[in-house]
Amino acid sequence: MKLYDLEASGNCYKVRLFASLASIDLEIDSVDFVSGAHKQPPLSDLNPLGQLPILEDGSHVVRDSQAILVYLAGAYGGLAWWPDHPQGQAEIVQWLSFAANEIEHSLCAARLVQKFGYLLDKSAALAKSTVILSLLDKHLERNDWLAIGRPTIADCAVYPYVALAPEGDVDLKPYSHIEGWIKRIEELPGYLAKP
Template sequence: MKLHHYPLSGHAHRAVLCLSLLGVEADLVEVDVPNRGHKTPEFLKLNPFGQIPVLEDDGVVVNDSTAILVYVATKFGRTDWLPDDLPTRAKIQKWLSVAAGEIAYGPCAARLITVFGADFRAAEVIARAHRILKLIDDELSTHPFIVGDGPTIADIALYSYIVNAPEGNVDLSPYPHVGGWLARIEALPGFVGFRKTPAGLAA
């Protein structure tokens, strides 16, 4: 199993964190994103979208971060991270969609401005980040992890861009339940952190 990643990508960190938390061994291949290594003909054969991460597993190529989480948990039968019961799976899928939607266009986009110089409207994406963080904080007021008492791949999908949201000038201090949740994830065996940059509020 081989994972193509980039240390400053939250999408890639989701995959790295998943493999580590689930105890799955994989070769980590760093893609030279600053020099457009993700746009080379060789890489585009793996992912025509030219995005990271990409997981290669014995001829199977998975080239979406949340799809990688589902693939890894399912392949190794980790029903502790992706339970079989439909109500819980539906909740997990909802939060995977949030990670690909509100998180991507909120805290992720805000960080892309400060770390990578992306052309987004800062006030708009920061406001969007605070809206979803308030909803997540409310959700976490009733249970320790996003869908219940134990961690799932939904927590992995949400973690990276929330923990580094201050790099995009998104203040996490108004969300105490989010802060506690981040600490609980970081206390899990196998946790690996997301590389930080001196940007935004973290400067």
């Protein structure tokens, strides 16, 4: 099973983190992002959107980090990471959506501007980050984990850009419950250090 990967990407890191936590073996293929290899064949044939990560598992190709998390958890991670009941799955998917939308347009966007020089509105991203982190901190005030009372792929999806938020000039110190959650994740067996 092969993961087309970019080391600095939080979305790629989500997949590597989960695979490490769930003891899933991945062959990592580091993509030459600077030369645009992800936007050219053969990778553009696997993902016409020209984005990473991409997972190849035999004849199955899965793109998008959230979709890859669901696939790996369902196929290889066992019920601990992806329950077999709709209520638990829905709780998790809510956080996958949160990672793909709210976090992507706030914490991730601020990091892209600060660390990689992307031309995005950093002030808007920082303003959104405050709202998003406040919501997350409030949830974690009452819960140790994001969904179903235990670590799941929801935590793997949300953790990377939250933990990397300081790279976008976002201060996590006001959010003590988030800091506690980050520590709990980093103490899990098999934890893979962030890029």
